[in-house]
Amino acid sequence: xxxxxxxxxxxxxxxxxxxxxxxxxxxxxxxxxxxxxxxxxxxxxxxxxxxxxxxxxxxxxxxxxxxxxxxxxxxxxxxxxxxxxxxxxxxxxxxxxxxxxxxxxxxxxxxxxxxxxxxxxxxxxxxxxxxxxxxxxxxxxxxxxxxxxxxxxxxxxxxxxxxxxxxxxxxxxxxxxxxxxxxxxxxxxxxxxxxxxxxxxxxxxxxxxxxxxxxxxxxxxxxxxxxxxxxxxxxxxxxxxxxxxxxxxxxxxxxxxxxxxxxxxxxxxxxxxxxxxxxxxxxxxxxxxxxxxxxxxxxxxxxxxxxxxxxxxxxxxxxxxxxxxxxxxxxxxxxxxxxxxxxxxxxxxxxxxxxxxxxxxxxxxxxxxxxxxxxxxxxxxxxxxxxxxxxxxxxxxxxxxxxxxxxxxxxxxxxxxxxxxxxxxxxxxxxxxxx
Amino acid sequence: xxxxxxxxxxxxxxxxxxxxxxxxxxxxxxxxxxxxxxxxxxxxxxxxxxxxxxxxxxxxxxxxxxxxxxxxxxxxxxxxxxxxxxxxxxxxxxxx
Ligand SMILES: [Zn+2]
Numbered sequence: 001x002x003x004x005x006x007x008x009x010x011x012x013x014x015x016x017x018x019x020x021x022x023x024x025x026x027x028x029x030x031x032x033x034x035x036x037x038x039x040x041x042x043x044x045x046x047x048x049x050x051x052x053x054x055x056x057x058x059x060x061x062x063x064x065x066x067x068x069x070x071x072x073x074x075x076x077x078x079x080x081x082x083x084x085x086x087x088x089x090x091x092x093x094x095x096x097x098x099x100x101x102x103x104x105x106x107x108x109x110x111x112x113x114x115x116x117x118x119x120x121x122x123x124x125x126x127x128x129x130x131x132x133x134x135x136x137x138x139x140x141x142x143x144x145x146x147x148x149x150x151x152x153x154x155x156x157x158x159x160x161x162x163x164x165x166x167x168x169x170x171x172x173x174x175x176x177x178x179x180x181x182x183x184x185x186x187x188x189x190x191x192x193x194x195x196x197x198x199x200x201x202x203x204x205x206x207x208x209x210x211x212x213x214x215x216x217x218x219x220x221x222x223x224x225x226x227x228x229x230x231x232x233x234x235x236x237x238x239x240x241x242x243x244x245x246x247x248x249x250x251x252x253x254x255x256x257x258x259x260x261x262x263x264x265x266x267x268x269x270x271x272x273x274x275x276x277x278x279x280x281x282x283x284x285x286x287x288x289x290x291x292x293x294x295x296x297x298x299x300x301x302x303x304x305x306x307x308x309x310x311x312x313x314x315x316x317x318x319x320x321x322x323x324x325x326x327x328x329x330x331x332x333x334x335x336x337x338x339x340x341x342x343x344x345x346x347x348x349x350x351x352x353x354x355x356x357x358x359x360x361x362x363x364x365x366x367x368x369x370x371x372x373x374x375x376x377x378x379x380x381x382x383x384x385x386x387x388x389x390x391x392x393x394x395x396x397x398x399x400x401x402x403x404x405x406x407x408x409x410x411x412x413x414x415x416x417x418x419x420x421x422x423x424x425x426x427x428x429x430x431x432x433x434x435x
Numbered sequence: 436x437x438x439x440x441x442x443x444x445x446x447x448x449x450x451x452x453x454x455x456x457x458x459x460x461x462x463x464x465x466x467x468x469x470x471x472x473x474x475x476x477x478x479x480x481x482x483x484x485x486x487x488x489x490x491x492x493x494x495x496x497x498x499x500x501x502x503x504x505x506x507x508x509x510x511x512x513x514x515x516x517x518x519x520x521x522x523x524x525x526x527x528x529x530x531x
Contacts, residue, residue, distance in 0.1 A: 020502040027502040035521040036511045044511060056500035077488055084451040086525045091451075133522075140522035143511070269449060274488040279496045 004199040004235045007208060008159035008227065011194040012172055014151050014182045015128060016060045021147040022127040023051030023094060023278075030144035031188060043147035045089030050277050057149035058101070058125060058281065060181040062291050064151055065102025065123040067175055067298060072283050076101040078125075078275040083268055086139055087129040089146050097272040100124035101281065107171060108300070111164035118168055119156040126150050151181075157196065157207060162224045169193055169220055174299050178324050186218055193223050198244070199234045213248045214258065226251040230258050302327055310334065310344035319352055326351075329358050336363035341414055341423035367422065377429075380421060384429045387412045398434055406430060438467045 021028045024042035041049035062072055077099040080092040105120035128148040133140045153172065159165050173191055176184040184191040194215050198208035212230060217223045230249065237244055248262040297305070299321050306317035306327075320330045330351055334344045342363045350356070350366050387409055388395055394405045394412075406427060413426045443463050447454045454462060505511075508521050517524040 018500050020500050025498070025501060025503040026505045029502075034508060036523070037508050037521075038505050039511045040505050044506075053497040054500055055497035058497065075494075082449070084449075086523075134527060137527045139525045139527050140519070141525060142522055269445075271449070276489060279489055279491060279493045282494045 003202055004238065005160060005202050006227075006231045007157045007198050007200055007211075008165060009157035009196040009211075010155045010159065010165060010168060011196070012153045012169065013192040013194075014064070014153070014172075014176055014184060015190045016057050016149040016151060017180075017182050017190075018054055018056045018060065018149055020054060022054050022057050022125070022149040023147055024049075025054075026147065028148045030148065033144055035140075035142035035144060038144040039146065043089065044143055045091070045146075051094065051275075053278060053281075054149060059291060060149070060179075061101050061123060061125045061151045062283065062288070063179045063181055063295060064153065064176070065105065066288070066292055067179060067295060068102075068105035068107055068120050068123060068153070070102035070105035070120060070123055072102055072288050073099060074282065075099060076124075076281045076283075078278045079272045080275050081126075081270045081272055083270060085129075086141055087132050087146075089130060089143055093127060093129065094275055094278070095126035095152075095272075096122075096124035099280075101283075107168060109159075109164045109167040109171065111159075111161045111167065113161070116158070116160070116164055118158045118164070121154045121156050123151055123153045126152060157198075157211075162227050165195065165227060166220055166224055169223065171300070174322070178296055178299055186220070189218065193217055193220075195223065195227055197227055197230045197234070199231060199238065208244075210244045210246050212244070212246075212258075215248055215250060215261065217251050222251050222253060225256065226258055229256065233258065296324060299324075299327075306330075310348070312345065312348050316348050316352060320348060325358065329362075333362040336361065337366070339424070340364065340367050341410065342366045377425075380425055380429050381433075383413050383416060383421060384426060384433055387416065387430070388433060395434065406434075438463050438470065 016028075018028050020026060021038075021043055024040050026038045026040050026043055028038075030038050042051055065072060076096065078094050079097045079099075081095045081097070082092040084091060100122040102123040103121070105123070107118050107120060108115055109118055110116075128145050128150045130141050130143040130146040133142075155168070159168070173184045173186075176182040176191065182190050186192075194213060194217075196211045196213055198211040200206075200208045212234070214223070214226050214230060217226055226249075229251075234244055245263065247260055249258040250261050251257075252259050302321040303314075303317045306312045306320055307314060312320070319326075321327045330348065333347045333351070337343065337347050340363045346366055347362055350362055356362060356365070391409060391412055394408050398405045398409070409430050410423050410427050413421050413430075414423065440459050440463060443454070443459050443466065446466075447459070447462070512518045512521070512523065515523045
């Protein structure tokens with residue numbers, strides 16, 4: 001057992017899938033386009049150009065914030081984050097600092113020791129930078145991505161193991177897709193992870209006096225590997241009596257180690273100040289209510305409902321709520337199944353094992369598979385006769401006008417044959433004989 | 436308010452301005468004077484005044500998410516000192 005424990009926080013950037021950019025109306029659909037064909041004076045940072053807010057992006061940011069249980073701030077403002085880098089056209093990024101749009105949420109994650117609540121500090125709105133490529137000693141710049149809406153979600157340093165980090169990142173990705181605000185594709189850079197890692201002696205309450213930022217890691221797997229390496233590196237350094245300092249590190253996948261990118265001495269001084277060219281945001285209660293009501297059922301809620309409502313196992317419920325499309329496919333199949341006497345668990349198993357195309361009528365498929373054997377009218381007639389003679393009470397109440405008991409008779413026919421009858425046909429035949 | 440050389444160097448670095456020793460001395464003078472001038476604001480009583488972040492004073496002004504026509508690649512690159520294959524070119528920086 002280690003004498004040290006990790007203290008970790010996560011910053012996640014997600015590019016919203018709006019049609020146009022955050023502060024101009026250039027197309028935000030830049031992927032694979034010719035360089036510098038989606039720009040204008042605003043996103044090129046030309047002098048005198050004035051930004052204006054994309055309301056769809058603001059809505060997307062609020063959708064994310066509300067789904068994470070955040071409060072939408074009464075007043076929120078944009079600020080300029082000043083630094084020089086060639087991908088930044090204006091010499092500053094429009095971001096939020098002191099007045100973020102969404103604050104104080106939380107998410108439940110599962111780690112090595114079970115469930116844990118991770119506090120969300122904020123979900124704020126900002127803009128993406130241009131894209132650089134480094135070729136032959138020069139740097140090429142494409143500003144098509146400059147100004148694409150970006151939401152940053154920052155947690156408190158609440159993670160204590162990498163399983164929690166992984167679960168959190170996966171759940172966020174799932175959430176972005178459920179909400180339809182982003183494709184959240186890691187490889188394409190729609191979603192980017194940064195982790196703040198430090199370690200402290202077990203039992204210590206205060207946060208460590210330093211933290212190492214892990215940046216520019218574009219897969220869940222690399223992130224976990226980088227964090228694990230970093231925890232080990234830091235513990236070893238402390239055990240050797242070294243003092244750790246604030247720094248930024250990257251991940252070298254070939255060497256399987258983190259490397260120093262920027263030390264404290266070179267730390268940025270962003271000189272944030274309120275963006276004078278943009279109005280502040282005051283989101284009304286009715287607007288917040290509208291967004292809340294339009295939100296889909298969240299994946300983790302769906303998962304528990306699938307367990308309680310349909311009696312699915314946790315693992316099956318998880319698979320079937322993985323994507324909104326999958327969940328909708330499952331539930332519409334369950335709806336079909338209800339009419340055909342095919343149960344939710346049968347449907348769940350079929351979908352998970354057979355992986356049918358979303359256009360397949362699963363309930364009918366299962367029924368044909370099971371039932372195909374007894375489709376013969378004569379055979380079904382005999383079964384109906386038997387059911388009628390074996391259930392005089394039901395037959396009597398049916399004849400007295402309680403027609404719903406027909407379901408019970410159909411059920412009896414199903415049981416009799418191990419489910420190998422066509423419920424619709426049996427019902428028809430029963431009704432004929434009783435009617 | 437007096438700015439010393441180190442502070443000017445730091446500000447110059449943050450502003451990405453290469454300053455010679457001579458310019459640093461000159462800038463210290465000038466920036467100090469500007470700060471003194473602005474410092475007159477410290478004499479105003481602002482106890483009961485809310486800060487203004489935006490002179491227009493409006494809020495929630497937004498526009499809908501409809502893309503408009505962008506500049507052509509040629510127009511976008513018109514002022515570039517160096518360009519190649521549709522890209523702006525700058526002296527090499529290492530990927531962070
Ligand atoms: Zn633009």
